[in-house]
Amino acid sequence: xxxxxxxxxxxxxxxxxxxxxxxxxxxxxxxxxxxxxxxxxxxxxxxxxxxxxxxxxxxxxxxxxxxxxxxxxxxxxxxxxxxxxxxxxxxxxxxxxxxxxxxxxxxxxxxxxxxxxxxxxxxxxxxxxxxxxxxxxxxxxxxxxxxxxxxxxxxxxxxxxxxxxxxxxxxxxxxxxxxxxxxxxxxxxxxxxxxxxxxxxxxxxxxxxxxxxxxxxxxxxxxxxxxxxxxxxxxxxxxxxxxxxxxxxxxxxxxxxxxxxxxxxxxxxxxxxxxxxxxxxxxxxxxxxxxxxxxxxxxxxxxxxxxxxxx
Numbered sequence: 001x002x003x004x005x006x007x008x009x010x011x012x013x014x015x016x017x018x019x020x021x022x023x024x025x026x027x028x029x030x031x032x033x034x035x036x037x038x039x040x041x042x043x044x045x046x047x048x049x050x051x052x053x054x055x056x057x058x059x060x061x062x063x064x065x066x067x068x069x070x071x072x073x074x075x076x077x078x079x080x081x082x083x084x085x086x087x088x089x090x091x092x093x094x095x096x097x098x099x100x101x102x103x104x105x106x107x108x109x110x111x112x113x114x115x116x117x118x119x120x121x122x123x124x125x126x127x128x129x130x131x132x133x134x135x136x137x138x139x140x141x142x143x144x145x146x147x148x149x150x151x152x153x154x155x156x157x158x159x160x161x162x163x164x165x166x167x168x169x170x171x172x173x174x175x176x177x178x179x180x181x182x183x184x185x186x187x188x189x190x191x192x193x194x195x196x197x198x199x200x201x202x203x204x205x206x207x208x209x210x211x212x213x214x215x216x217x218x219x220x221x222x223x224x225x226x227x228x229x230x231x232x233x234x235x236x237x238x239x240x241x242x243x244x245x246x247x248x249x250x251x252x253x254x255x256x257x258x259x260x261x262x263x264x265x266x267x268x269x270x271x272x273x274x275x276x277x278x279x280x281x282x283x284x285x286x287x288x289x290x291x292x293x294x295x296x297x298x299x300x301x302x303x304x305x306x307x308x309x310x311x
Contacts, residue, residue: 034108035064035065035108036063036064036065037064037065037066037067038065038066040066040067040068040070040124041067041068044068044124044125044126048125048126048128049123049124049125049129049166050123051121051123051124051152051153051162052121052122052124053119053120053121053122054118054120055119056118057115057117057118058112058113058114058115058118059079059111059112059118059120060113060258061111061112062110062112062257062258063108063258064108064109064110065105065106065108065109066103066105066106066107067106068105068124068125068126068127069102069104069105069124069125069126069127069130070103070122070123070125071100071101071102071103071122071125071173072095072100072111072120072122073095073097073099073100073120073121073141073149074095074097074099074118074119075097075119075120075121075149075150075153076097076117076118076119077115077117077118077119077120078094078095078096078113078114078115078118079094079095079111079112079113079118079120080092080093080111080112080113080114080253080257081093081095081101081109081111081257082110082253082257082259083101083103083107083108083109083110084108084109085107085137086104089205089206089207090205090206090207091137091205092205092253092254093138095138097146098146099139099140099141100138100139100141100145100173101137101138101139102130102135102136102139102173103136103137104127105127110258112257112258114256121149121152121153123166123169125166125170129170130170132174133170133171133174133177134174134177134178135173135174135176135177139176140176140180141173141176142172142176144172145169145172145173145176148165148168148169148172149169152165191230192220192222192226192227192230193227193230193231193234193235194234196216196217196220196227196230196239197242197246199219199220200216200243200246204246204250204268207267209267209268209269210246210268210269213239213240216239217239224239227239244283247279248279248280250268251264251265251268251276251279251280261273261276261277264276
């Protein structure tokens with residue numbers, strides 16, 4: 001376990017997990033790994049789950065994987081996390097209170113906090129506990145789930161009550177995930193500018209370079225001029241300005257998570273690290289809110305001046 005974390009072990013009525021499965025139904029993974037294994041089997045082998053909490057200033061745990069599922073949630077401050085999804089695509093998000101990240105076993109991930117004042121919890125879970133749970137990835141917590149997570153970290157919580165609380169938490173996460181999925185299907189189409197930002201965020205989250213302005217407008221069935229008007233009306237900024245800010249924000253998050261500058265530069269579509277460096281020096285995104293990874297680009301996200309549009 002990372003230095004600065006405390007572990008609370010409790011008895012769980014569920015059997016321990018296989019170290020090589022997600023929801024207990026996938027084939028064993030090869031032994032060869034590209035990142036270090038941070039094994040938690042010694043914590044859950046006799047209990048089925050374990051809880052850890054950290055207050056470590058400037059917490060940083062670069063790329064690694066666990067041999068069990070993990071639920072990660074901020075209690076104070078924010079966490080920058082990156083991980084590879086089930087299809088191998090790189091995902092990134094800034095987690096704040098009210099959000100959690102649920103990852104299957106053997107998923108490569110990295111987590112860090114930029115603040116000296118941070119608190120977060122980690123719940124290590126046997127995959128069998130999640131066999132009926134569809135929730136995965138970044139989760140938006142409802143009041144009940146947040147209250148349960150707060151209760152898990154309370155020293156006064158009875159060990160005898162924790163197994164029921166963990167089971168109830170998993171049920172709540174799954175139920176809320178299903179409700180949110182239904183709500184997304186029923187939502188009205190987003191305005192043009194927000195559809196465009198969602199397209200750019202999706203490309204970044206899939207590890208793909210951003211398309212040119214004209215190409216991205218065409219993908220939405222719009223002209224470049226229509227997209228320009230939509231962005232000016234929604235954010236008071238041009239598509240070029242927004243695109244540069246999103247690129248700079250994505251690059252800074254990835255570099256902060258320990259990725260090499262050359263790799264970030266190449267994957268974001270820059271011809272050289274020097275071009276990316278010039279973008280980072282000319283665009284200031286420090287004051288751009290980030291509430292859910294690249295989903296930070298909501299109606300209020302770009303009301304701030306983020307520096308000159310050069311190069």
